[in-house]
Amino acid sequence: MPSSDTSKSASAGIVKAGAFSSADKSGSPSLEEMKELARHLRRHIVTIIGKAGSGHPGGSLSAVEILSTLYFKVMCHNPAEPRWPDRDRFILSKGHAAPALYAVLAECGYFPIAELETLRKIDSRLQGHADRNATPGVEMSAGSLGQGLSFGIGVALAGRLSAKDYHVYVMLGDGECDEGQVWEAAMAAAHYKLDSITAIVDNNGLQIDGCNCDVMNLEPLPEKWRAFDWHVIETDGHDFTQLLNAFTAAKKIKGQPSVIIAHTIKGKGVSFMENNVDFHGKAPTAAEVEKALKELA
Amino acid sequence: MPQEASQREAYGRTLVELGRSSPDIVVLDADLCKSTMTGMFAAEFPGRAFDVGIAEQNMVGVAAGMAASGKVPFASTFAVFLPGRCFDQVRMAVAQPRLNVKLVVTHGGISVGEDGPSHQAIEDLSLACSLPGFTVIAPADAVETVQAVKAAAAQTGPFYIRLGRPKLPVVCPEDYQFKVGKAALMRRGNDATIIASGIMVAGALEAADLLAKENIGCRVLNMATLKPIDESAVISAAEETGAIVTAEEHLEHGGLGSIVARVLVKNLPVPMELISMDDRYGQSGKPAELLQRYGLTAKDIAQAVRTVIKRKH
Ligand SMILES: Cc1ncc(C[n+]2csc(CCOP(=O)(O)OP(=O)(O)O)c2C)c(N)n1
Numbered sequence: 001m002p003s004s005d006t007s008k009s010a011s012a013g014i015v016k017a018g019a020f021s022s023a024d025k026s027g028s029p030s031l032e033e034m035k036e037l038a039r040h041l042r043r044h045i046v047t048i049i050g051k052a053g054s055g056h057p058g059g060s061l062s063a064v065e066i067l068s069t070l071y072f073k074v075m076c077h078n079p080a081e082p083r084w085p086d087r088d089r090f091i092l093s094k095g096h097a098a099p100a101l102y103a104v105l106a107e108c109g110y111f112p113i114a115e116l117e118t119l120r121k122i123d124s125r126l127q128g129h130a131d132r133n134a135t136p137g138v139e140m141s142a143g144s145l146g147q148g149l150s151f152g153i154g155v156a157l158a159g160r161l162s163a164k165d166y167h168v169y170v171m172l173g174d175g176e177c178d179e180g181q182v183w184e185a186a187m188a189a190a191h192y193k194l195d196s197i198t199a200i201v202d203n204n205g206l207q208i209d210g211c212n213c214d215v216m217n218l219e220p221l222p223e224k225w226r227a228f229d230w231h232v233i234e235t236d237g238h239d240f241t242q243l244l245n246a247f248t249a250a251k252k253i254k255g256q257p258s259v260i261i262a263h264t265i266k267g268k269g270v271s272f273m274e275n276n277v278d279f280h281g282k283a284p285t286a287a288e289v290e291k292a293l294k295e296l297a
Numbered sequence: 298m299p300q301e302a303s304q305r306e307a308y309g310r311t312l313v314e315l316g317r318s319s320p321d322i323v324v325l326d327a328d329l330c331k332s333t334m335t336g337m338f339a340a341e342f343p344g345r346a347f348d349v350g351i352a353e354q355n356m357v358g359v360a361a362g363m364a365a366s367g368k369v370p371f372a373s374t375f376a377v378f379l380p381g382r383c384f385d386q387v388r389m390a391v392a393q394p395r396l397n398v399k400l401v402v403t404h405g406g407i408s409v410g411e412d413g414p415s416h417q418a419i420e421d422l423s424l425a426c427s428l429p430g431f432t433v434i435a436p437a438d439a440v441e442t443v444q445a446v447k448a449a450a451a452q453t454g455p456f457y458i459r460l461g462r463p464k465l466p467v468v469c470p471e472d473y474q475f476k477v478g479k480a481a482l483m484r485r486g487n488d489a490t491i492i493a494s495g496i497m498v499a500g501a502l503e504a505a506d507l508l509a510k511e512n513i514g515c516r517v518l519n520m521a522t523l524k525p526i527d528e529s530a531v532i533s534a535a536e537e538t539g540a541i542v543t544a545e546e547h548l549e550h551g552g553l554g555s556i557v558a559r560v561l562v563k564n565l566p567v568p569m570e571l572i573s574m575d576d577r578y579g580q581s582g583k584p585a586e587l588l589q590r591y592g593l594t595a596k597d598i599a600q601a602v603r604t605v606i607k608r609k610h
């Protein structure tokens with residue numbers, strides 16, 4: 001769907017999930033459909049983390065619109081051929097948000113939706129944190145924070161060497177930006193003028209021990225990225241139109257990498273999880289799942 | 298069933314106790330003070346607790362600076378990140394200058410469970426034991442954790458203490474006295490010796506019970522201190538029982554089995570079997586399922602004892 005770039009294989013349209021058949025015959029989901037998709041993704045996330053009995057709902061729910069915009073509106077990729085060499089790449093650096101990525105990948109058709117329920121179970125392809133070798137569509141293993149952007153630079157440099165025009169998207173947590181490696185990578189991406197990289201910071205304001213401002217102050221975050229010579233775009237991370245505009249604008253910037261600082265709400269969509277640090281890494285109980293699903297009905 | 302208790306809770310509680318009597322004790326965290334339970338210390342002594350954010354390398358450097366300036370820093374995070382994430386910082390800032398830094402990590406081994414291989418520390422003890430001057434301890438239960446943490450505070454020099462995530466059976470008796478560098482005799486026996494550490498001590502005792510029914514008498518040693526290793530306990534076990542099985546929640550490379558093998562080779566080689574994660578990573582799953590899948594149960598230990606005894610002749 002997505003990209004109209006004709007230099008890429010014609011087979012590279014993503015397969016859309018049956019539940020979201022498009023009224024718009026172009027194959028690209030409408031805004032209403034995207035909202036509907038987001039609701040479904042949130043239902044998956046809450047359900048499967050609840051079933052698993054452990055996991056990270058907060059940072060998964062905050063990333064839903066960002067991920068679904070990328071996979072359904074922005075990236076050129078092929079669920080039937082996850083390692084298609086010309087695909088745009090998405091790297092989940094905040095690997096604990098794997099349930100959100102799994103839900104999106106399943107809705108794209110990388111694997112059956114029913115498989116989502118195996119999350120975190122023994123012998124499942126859906127490991128607790130993103131795992132490159134276990135799951136079709138997962139580009140890189142993660143779970144130790146701060147490493148994804150460096151990997152993304154490697155992927156982007158290799159693309160440049162091979163004269164490929166794929167784009168590389170890397171999603172970071174805001175707390176994750178505490179890690180020194182993030183800034184080593186930030187410096188390098190700008191140094192190599194990697195305009196094929198777009199980083200997204202899921203700026204939900206919270207980490208584990210509390211809000212970023214109390215644990216380790218990050219602000220002024222946009223100025224930090226600017227000082228590292230990145231093009232900075234700030235956006236509402238739950239507004240599809242703004243997100244799509246941001247991704248489009250980022251891709252147009254030449255000669256430097258772009259970062260989208262997406263203002264989000266941790267736990268978005270489930271009232272008792274929103275802005276609640278307790279739901280960073282705690283599964284909802286069966287009753288809480290039920291309550292959440294009612295809100296997401 | 299023995300009673301179960303949390304090593305992490307024991308650690309947090311002990312830190313608070315130590316903090317009351319020793320004003321020089323300070324605590325460092327890297328955005329995991331709820332999981333490591335060092336938050337208990339932070340709650341009572343907010344001025345002496347420093348959460349540096351998700352920045353383990355920085356945490357180790359800061360701890361070293363504090364140690365060099367008269368403080369006794371306890372720095373904690375998950376065992377996958379310390380020493381793994383900051384090995385060079387540990388090497389340069391702590392090990393080489395032999396600074397008085399206590400690295401106490403939680404979530405060791407595959408019993409971490411559902412978080413999966415990224416969060417299952419199975420190389421950490423090898424890394425920690427490779428560092429000259431470090432004392433490395435993997436306590437068997439909450440009782441031993443309390444004493445090991447107190448011992449680390451009382452003794453000058455770098456320590457690495459590895460704790461588990463789940464509650465563990467209490468295996469140490471009430472009058473237990475932990476000594477750094479000394480194995481604890483948990484069970485007498487002369488047919489073979491099981492040398493275990495951490496979570497595997499409970500499994501070793503259970504294996505000894507299984508074998509007793511077959512009239513196999515197993516000595517069980519709790520080798521909580523991996524470095525410096527209790528050489529004399531290993532050599533006596535070789536002399537007196539003639540066969541050794543080690544059991545650890547760690548890769549075969551560089552952990553308890555490797556260390557015991559080195560002592561045997563240098564002194565008194567006897568048949569030996571190693572129960573470990575071998576040479577592979579784990580996966581997500583329930584802790585008990587994973588221990589079973591990767592051959593780390595009492596049954597596996599008992600089978601290794603039967604095998605090693607056959608090799609005696
Ligand atoms: C190197 C490293 N240190 C610590 C952790 C433990 N950890 C997991 S998630 C998390 C907080 C992440 O906060 P943030 O990046 O803001 O993610 P989000 O709020 O989007 O969930 C921490 C400290 C880790 N996974 N990796």
Ligand SMILES: [Mg+2]
Nearest residue numbers: 174175206207
């Ligand atoms: Mg955050």
